[in-house]
Amino acid sequence: MIKMEKVTKVFKGDVVALRDVTIDIGKGEFVFLVGPSGSGKSTFIRLLNREDVPEHGRIFVAGRDIGGLSGWRVPYLRRNIGYVFQDFKLLQKKTVAENVAFALEVIGKGPQVINRQVPAILELVGLSRKMDRFPRELSGGEQQRVSIARAFVNRPLILLADEPTGNLDPTTSVGIMRLLERINEIGTTVVMATHDSSVVDSMRQRVVELDRGMVVRDQARGVYE
Amino acid sequence: MFSFRYVLRETGQNLWRNILLAVATVVTVGVSLAMFGGFMLFQVAVESATARWQDGVEFIVWMNTDAGTDEDSSVRNQLGESPGVDRWEYVDRAQSYEEFKEFFEDTPEVLEIFTAEGVPPYYRVVPTDPDPDVVEELGSQFKGKPGVRTVTFAGDVIRDVQNLSNRAGRVLFIGSIVLLGASTLLILNTLAVAIGNRRPEIEIMRLVGATKWFIRVPFMLEGLVQGLLGAIVAMISNSLLRNYVIDQFSDADGLQLLAGFKVDDAAMLQVNLLVVAIAVGVAVIGSNLAVAMHLNE
Numbered sequence: 001m002i003k004m005e006k007v008t009k010v011f012k013g014d015v016v017a018l019r020d021v022t023i024d025i026g027k028g029e030f031v032f033l034v035g036p037s038g039s040g041k042s043t044f045i046r047l048l049n050r051e052d053v054p055e056h057g058r059i060f061v062a063g064r065d066i067g068g069l070s071g072w073r074v075p076y077l078r079r080n081i082g083y084v085f086q087d088f089k090l091l092q093k094k095t096v097a098e099n100v101a102f103a104l105e106v107i108g109k110g111p112q113v114i115n116r117q118v119p120a121i122l123e124l125v126g127l128s129r130k131m132d133r134f135p136r137e138l139s140g141g142e143q144q145r146v147s148i149a150r151a152f153v154n155r156p157l158i159l160l161a162d163e164p165t166g167n168l169d170p171t172t173s174v175g176i177m178r179l180l181e182r183i184n185e186i187g188t189t190v191v192m193a194t195h196d197s198s199v200v201d202s203m204r205q206r207v208v209e210l211d212r213g214m215v216v217r218d219q220a221r222g223v224y225e
Numbered sequence: 226m227f228s229f230r231y232v233l234r235e236t237g238q239n240l241w242r243n244i245l246l247a248v249a250t251v252v253t254v255g256v257s258l259a260m261f262g263g264f265m266l267f268q269v270a271v272e273s274a275t276a277r278w279q280d281g282v283e284f285i286v287w288m289n290t291d292a293g294t295d296e297d298s299s300v301r302n303q304l305g306e307s308p309g310v311d312r313w314e315y316v317d318r319a320q321s322y323e324e325f326k327e328f329f330e331d332t333p334e335v336l337e338i339f340t341a342e343g344v345p346p347y348y349r350v351v352p353t354d355p356d357p358d359v360v361e362e363l364g365s366q367f368k369g370k371p372g373v374r375t376v377t378f379a380g381d382v383i384r385d386v387q388n389l390s391n392r393a394g395r396v397l398f399i400g401s402i403v404l405l406g407a408s409t410l411l412i413l414n415t416l417a418v419a420i421g422n423r424r425p426e427i428e429i430m431r432l433v434g435a436t437k438w439f440i441r442v443p444f445m446l447e448g449l450v451q452g453l454l455g456a457i458v459a460m461i462s463n464s465l466l467r468n469y470v471i472d473q474f475s476d477a478d479g480l481q482l483l484a485g486f487k488v489d490d491a492a493m494l495q496v497n498l499l500v501v502a503i504a505v506g507v508a509v510i511g512s513n514l515a516v517a518m519h520l521n522e
Contacts (some may be wrong), residue, residue: 029226050433071437072436072437075431075435075437076434077434078432078434079433079434083432089425091426091429102426102429103429103433105228105231106231106430106433106434106435106439106440107435108228110228150429150433151368151433154434156434
C-alpha cells in the first residue's frame with residue numbers, strides 16, 4: 001500500500017529530516033512511527049500526503065509514484081488518505097455533523113451521500129447523540145473522535161495520524177486507540193506517529209523507529225523501546 | 226464536481242462576515258464606475274450636440290435645396306483646388322435629413338413641418354489652418370456663390386464646449402482610472418481578509434482533497450459579486466445623470482447649441498455594458514491577485 005525507496009528529505013539550512021529511508025507497508029497494516037522529537041516522524045507523514053516532496057528517492061501510494069504526481073492530481077490522492085491531527089483542527093462554528101459533512105461537501109459529494117454517510121460514521125465513532133453539538137461543547141476525546149470521523153467518512157485506503165493522543169489523558173487515549181483499531185480492522189492501513197509508549201506497548205503492532213531521519217528499528221508486533 | 230449550493234452559500238457567508246469591508250468595496254467600485262460612466266455619457270452628449278463639428282470641421286457650406294449640378298460642381302471644384310482646404314466631406318440630402326431627424330427627435334412638431342426635400346445638403350470643411358481669421362476668410366469665399374444658401378462657422382461657443390468637455394472628460398477619466406485602481410486593490414484586500422478568516426477551513430479542505438478551483442471559486446465569486454454590485458450602483462447613477470442632468474440641458478429653452486445635448490437609448494445601453502465589462506475586469510483582476518498572493522494550495 002505504501003512504499004518508500006531511499007527517500008531523503010532535506011529542509012533549508014541543510015537540515016536532514018529523512019535520510020535514505022526504505023520501507024514497505026502492506027494493505028491493512030497498523031504501523032506506529034516512534035522516535036524522539038525531530039526524528040522525522042511528521043515529515044514521514046507529510047511526504048505520504050504529498051504536503052512535501054523528497055529531494056531523493058521515490059514514494060508509492062497504492063502502486064502510484066506520488067513524487068511525479070502533477071499538482072491537479074494531488075487532491076485526488078488525498079481523497080484516499082485520511083488525516084488525524086494532534087490538535088483536532090475542528091471548525092468551531094460548525095456542529096459535529098457539519099464538521100464531518102464538510103469533508104464530503106468540499107470534494108463535491110451531494111446531499112444524498114452526505115445524509116447517508118455522516119450519521120453512519122458518527123455512529124461508528126459513538127457520537128450519534130452529539131451530532132448537533134459544537135466542538136467547544138465536547139471533551140478532548142470526543143473532539144478527536146470527530147476528527148477521526150471526518151478523516152474516515154470518505155472511507156480512505158490509508159489513515160495517517162500525527163500524535164492523535166498527544167492532547168488526551170491516558171483513559172481517553174485508550175478509547176481513541178480502540179477506534180483506530182476498529183478502522184484498521186475494516187481494512188484501512190493506519191500509520192500513526194506517536195510519543196505515547198503505553199499506547200504502542202498495549203497494541204503490539206508493527207513499530208518503525210526513526211532517529212535523526214533514519215529507520216533504526218522496524219519490528220513486527222513491537223513495543224515503544 | 227462543483228456543488229453550486231456550496232459555492233453560493235460560502236460566497237454569501239464570506240460577504241456577510243466582512244460586510245463593512247464589502248460595502249466599502251462596492252461603494253468605491255460604484256463611485257469609480259459612476260465617474261467613468263459620467264465621463265462617457267458627457268462625451269456622448271457633447272458629440273451628439275456638436276456632431277457636425279467633429280474632427281476639426283471649422284465651417285459648413287450649406288447648399289440650396291434646389292441647387293443644380295453645375296452649382297454643386299463649382300463649389301466642389303473650389304474646395305478641391307483651394308490650398309487652404311485640408312479635406313472636405315459632402316453630406317447629401319438623405320444623410321442630412323437623417324441627421325436632422327436625430328437632432329429633433331424629441332420635437333415631433335418640427336419633424337412634421339420638414340420633409341427630406343426641405344433639408345439642404347452640405348459640405349463639412351476642414352481647413353489646413355484652424356486660425357479663426359483664416360477660417361473666416363476662407364469660408365467667406367463661398368458666401369454668395371450660386372447655389373450656396375449660407376456658410377456657418379464652428380465659432381467660439383462650440384469650440385469652447387468641446388474644449389471644456391475634453392478637459393472635464395480628462396479629469397473624470399483620470400479620476401475614474403485612479404479609483405478603479407483603488408477598487409481593484411480594495412477587492413484584493415477584502416478577499417485577503419476573507420481568506421485569512423477562513424484559513425483553518427482552507428487547510429482542512431486541502432487535506433481532505435478539495436481541488437484548487439473548489440477552494441478558489443467562492444473567493445473569486447465574492448470579488449465578482451462586489452464588482453457587479455458596484456456596476457449596479459454606477460448604472461443607477463448613470464440613469465439619474467441622464468434623466469436629471471443631461472436631459473435638462475437639452476430641454477433648456479433658447480439654447481440652440483444644447484438642443485442635441487442628449488444620450489439616446491442605444492448609447493446608454495453601450496455605456497452600461499461597458500461599465501459592467503469594466504466591473505467584471507476589475508473584479509477578475511482583484512480576485513486573481515488575491516488568490517495568487519494569499520492562497521497557496
